[in-house]
Amino acid sequence: MQLPPSLRAAIDRELDGVALADLARASEALSQRYRSEVQDGRLHLADDAAARAYLTTRLPATFAAISAALTAVIEARPDFAPRSALDAGAGPGTASWAAAQRWDSLEEATLVEASSAIRAVGERLGLTLPRVTWLAASLDAALTEVSPSDLVLLAYVLDELPEAAREPLMKQLWALTADTLLIVEPGTPAGWRRILHARDVLIHIGACILAPCPHARLCPLAAPDWCHFSARVARSRLHREAKGGTVPWEDEKFIYVAASRQPGLQAEARVIAQPRAGKAAVTLKLCQDDGYAADRVFAKRAGESFKIARRLDWGDIVRK
Ligand SMILES: C[S@@+](CC[C@H](N)C(=O)[O-])C[C@H]1O[C@@H](n2cnc3c(N)ncnc32)[C@H](O)[C@@H]1O
Secondary structure, eight states: OOOOHHHHHHHHHHHTTOOHHHHHHHHHHHHHHHHHTOOSSSOTTOSHHHHHHIIIIIHHHHHHHHHHHHHHHHHHOTTOOOSEEEEETOTTTHHHHHHHHHOTTOOEEEEEESOHHHHHHHHHHOOOSSEEEEEESOHHHHTTTOOOEEEEEEESOGGGSOHHHHHHHHHHHHHTEEEEEEEEEESSHHHHHHHHHHHHHHHHTTOEEEESOSSSSOOOOOTTOOOOEEEEEEOOHHHHHHHTOOSSEEEEEEEEEEEESSOOOOEEEEEOSOOEEOSSEEEEEEEETTSOEEEEEEEGGGTHHHHHHHHOOTTOEEEO
16 A cells, blocks of 8 residues: 555655654654553654654554555445545544545545644645645544534544543544544554444444444454454655664554444455465455354365455455
């Protein structure tokens, strides 16, 4: 996955002339805060150094994860053509950029962001939609002021909120969702548990689950297993240098739930792990529409089903 060229160019302008040593130091401090899921009352992106580190090392990965989740929304709801989006905890506007890339129909985005440092960066990146409104406020203050949007996005925010704030936020976001709500989190066991909780709340208040689950029953996975997906992200030279990595890509693990007021196309199953391919068979771990998860072996001698299974990747749906 590559960033849209206009976003890549705007990021490069932001990072022009920044000392690599400063960027590397800020990137390490930021990833330490994310890894430990620190909740000390401070925003992770509280200053310019952290905001630049986010642009360099995290935005490409969160963009890739959000884009992959939006693909799943489009598969489930090919008729969905959102005109308005609400991006809650927008950071530099990653999710709005990803949505604008997916839907030409999008005319307006409202981005809520509490950190002035990352909001200023986001404003300079210059998301090109007819109407873009940045709200400089915390979610609890801003969400009482905004009108419903066709698409509501909450990407990589839940882990920064106190546990007690999550259920009221889900209900508030759902009330502001005219059509579809997408929540994305890091693909860790803790991220999965937060998504499971969000999914439970949404099902309870009447939302239709579009993806990734092909059913609205209890999640069939149990710890230490957890549901997550992976998106491959191209790394810029600066990204590699700031993180000290050598390979020109990284795999971002993520988990999401997309919920809608309209039911989506029903999938038979979704591939929930890296397929294991051998010469004689391919094995897919599937979450199925009957609510069960199982490894299914597609033998070469089975012919057509093997050919279909061989083309499927982690995160893909098996169509009915
Ligand atoms: C990890 S960043 C994700 C940014 C963006 N959504 C993305 O996916 O790249 C989380 C963002 O949520 C913002 N945030 C966290 N808690 C917030 C709150 N209570 N109100 C508004 N923004 C908040 C943070 O300042 C930060 O910019």
